[in-house]
Amino acid sequence: MGYVEWNCPKCGKKNREACNAWVYGSPIRNCKACNQEYFDSRWREIALEGVEPATKSPKLYLIATIVFLIFTVACVIWLITDIRTMGSYPDKLAGCVLVGAIGTIGCFVIFLRIVLGYEDKQNQKYYDESLQRMNDKSYVEKLISYGYNVPEKFR
Numbered sequence: 001m002g003y004v005e006w007n008c009p010k011c012g013k014k015n016r017e018a019c020n021a022w023v024y025g026s027p028i029r030n031c032k033a034c035n036q037e038y039f040d041s042r043w044r045e046i047a048l049e050g051v052e053p054a055t056k057s058p059k060l061y062l063i064a065t066i067v068f069l070i071f072t073v074a075c076v077i078w079l080i081t082d083i084r085t086m087g088s089y090p091d092k093l094a095g096c097v098l099v100g101a102i103g104t105i106g107c108f109v110i111f112l113r114i115v116l117g118y119e120d121k122q123n124q125k126y127y128d129e130s131l132q133r134m135n136d137k138s139y140v141e142k143l144i145s146y147g148y149n150v151p152e153k154f155r
Ligand SMILES: [Zn+2]
Pocket: 008, 009, 010, 011, 012, 013, 031, 032, 033, 034, 035, 036
């Protein structure tokens, strides 16, 4: 899970919305403050742009998990050595351990989600929602008017 933030171009209020890691959803958003719509190109119509290739590659995340793990272990060893020899450790090193641990867990969770088919199921849900929006001609026209590249078959 993640968040995207955007200052509404109409009223300037900050909108904070939950999204998945690849920001699948309609790029036409509604401002929570003034209720006017605006275009946020970070959101992706998955029916048009396709599934993020990385979500189909568990190997990528397994490698990332191992790299993060090695980094974390190396930092922990360094930290323990510092404590033994000097009785203290630099704050930066503790930060590295924390970042390494979060990276390890984060990548491993995504790896599991792909392997267990959960990622596919989620993608399918987003895909169906996206396809439903694309069946609405006025919605497609609006996307085009905002400069979104809509393939011929949806026009
Ligand atoms: Zn607004």
